[in-house]
Amino acid sequence: MTPERETRTFQRASLPRHRGHDAAAGAGRSDFAATDDYIGFCEGLRQICGIDLTQYKRPQMERRLRSYWSRLGVTKLTDALPRLRSDAAQLDNLLDRVTINVSQLWRHPDQWARLESGLLQELSAGGRLRAWSAGCSYGAEAYTLAAICSQVIPNATVRISGTDIDQRMVARAKAGEFSAADARTAPPKAMERWFERTADGWRAKPALRSMTNFEVGDLLKLRPAGSSYELIMCRNTVIYFADQIRDELHASFAHALRPGGVLVIGGTERITDAASLGLAPIHPFIYRKS
Ligand SMILES: C[S@@+](CC[C@H](N)C(=O)[O-])C[C@H]1O[C@@H](n2cnc3c(N)ncnc32)[C@H](O)[C@@H]1O
Structure with a gap:
C-alpha cells in the first residue's frame, strides 16, 4: 500500500464535542479568561495550532502547563497566549x-514476544499485514514491529503506518534514528541485523524504512475506515485523554480492525467495555476483534 492510499483510509471528521468543551463554549468565548484561565488558554492554543487540550485529562495537563509557565514567570495562563502567537520556538x-x-x-x-510467537504469522495469513502505530512518537514502536515482521513473516507484504500529532516527532520517525538508550531493552542480535550503527546510536536499515510511513495526524480528528488494519498498536497515548475520549478512540480502533484483527494497548491501560466493541482479550493488554 502506498503512503497516498494509506492517507485516504483516514477521513477527517469532527468528534462529538466533549462535555468539558461544551460547558466552556456555553460560557461564551469572551468569558473564558475571566472565569477559568485554563479553559481560556486551551481555547487560545486551539486557535493557534489546532490542538485541543480540553480533550485531555485536566489535572495532569493543567499541572504540567502551570509548572511550565510559572518557571517563565507567567501565573495566569491566558497571559502566555500572545507569546505563543508571536514566537514559534516558544510554541515548540x-x-x-x-x-x-x-x-x-x-x-x-512481553507484548512483542506474544506478537512474535504466532500472532503475526496468523494475522498475515492472507499474505499481508496492515498495521497502525497510533501515537507513534518518534517511531520506535513502528520500527520494532518492522524488525520483528522482517524476522518472522519475511514473505508477507507489510505496511506499517505511524501517526502522531507532534510534527517534530514525525520528522524524527521518518529519519529512523535512535539513541543507544532507545535500544536498552532491544535484543542485541536484532539490533545488529535490522539497524546500523551511527556515531551515537542506531539507524533503521532501508529494509525497515521501506515498510513504514509516518504522518502528522490528530487521533481526535482522524476517522479510520472500517476493516483497514490487521493490527493496531495504541500504547501509552490514550492515558492522557479524558475517559470519554479514550473510550471513543478504542471504539474507533475496533471499527478500523478487520474481523480477527488485533488491538494492542499499553501495559497500564484498560478498555472500558471491550465486549461491547467486539473485542476479546487474548493476552494481557492484547485484544482480538471477533
Ligand atoms: C508516550 S508517547 C507513546 C509512544 C509509543 N506509542 C510507545 O508506547 O512507546 C505518546 C504519543 O502520543 C502523541 N499524542 C498525544 N496526543 C495525540 C493526539 N491527539 N493525536 C496523535 N498523537 C497524539 C504524543 O505526541 C506522543 O508522541
Missing part, C-alpha cells in the same frame, strides 16, 4: 512539554 517548547513523547525500541518486551 510548550508542545514538547505537553505531548510527552517518551518511547523506546522493544518497549514492553
Whole structure:
C-alpha cells in the first residue's frame, strides 16, 4: 500500500464535542479568561495550532502547563497566549512539554514476544499485514514491529503506518534514528541485523524504512475506515485523554480492525467495555476483534 492510499483510509471528521468543551463554549468565548484561565488558554492554543487540550485529562495537563509557565514567570495562563502567537520556538517548547513523547525500541518486551510467537504469522495469513502505530512518537514502536515482521513473516507484504500529532516527532520517525538508550531493552542480535550503527546510536536499515510511513495526524480528528488494519498498536497515548475520549478512540480502533484483527494497548491501560466493541482479550493488554 502506498503512503497516498494509506492517507485516504483516514477521513477527517469532527468528534462529538466533549462535555468539558461544551460547558466552556456555553460560557461564551469572551468569558473564558475571566472565569477559568485554563479553559481560556486551551481555547487560545486551539486557535493557534489546532490542538485541543480540553480533550485531555485536566489535572495532569493543567499541572504540567502551570509548572511550565510559572518557571517563565507567567501565573495566569491566558497571559502566555500572545507569546505563543508571536514566537514559534516558544510554541515548540510548550508542545514538547505537553505531548510527552517518551518511547523506546522493544518497549514492553512481553507484548512483542506474544506478537512474535504466532500472532503475526496468523494475522498475515492472507499474505499481508496492515498495521497502525497510533501515537507513534518518534517511531520506535513502528520500527520494532518492522524488525520483528522482517524476522518472522519475511514473505508477507507489510505496511506499517505511524501517526502522531507532534510534527517534530514525525520528522524524527521518518529519519529512523535512535539513541543507544532507545535500544536498552532491544535484543542485541536484532539490533545488529535490522539497524546500523551511527556515531551515537542506531539507524533503521532501508529494509525497515521501506515498510513504514509516518504522518502528522490528530487521533481526535482522524476517522479510520472500517476493516483497514490487521493490527493496531495504541500504547501509552490514550492515558492522557479524558475517559470519554479514550473510550471513543478504542471504539474507533475496533471499527478500523478487520474481523480477527488485533488491538494492542499499553501495559497500564484498560478498555472500558471491550465486549461491547467486539473485542476479546487474548493476552494481557492484547485484544482480538471477533
Ligand atoms: C508516550 S508517547 C507513546 C509512544 C509509543 N506509542 C510507545 O508506547 O512507546 C505518546 C504519543 O502520543 C502523541 N499524542 C498525544 N496526543 C495525540 C493526539 N491527539 N493525536 C496523535 N498523537 C497524539 C504524543 O505526541 C506522543 O508522541
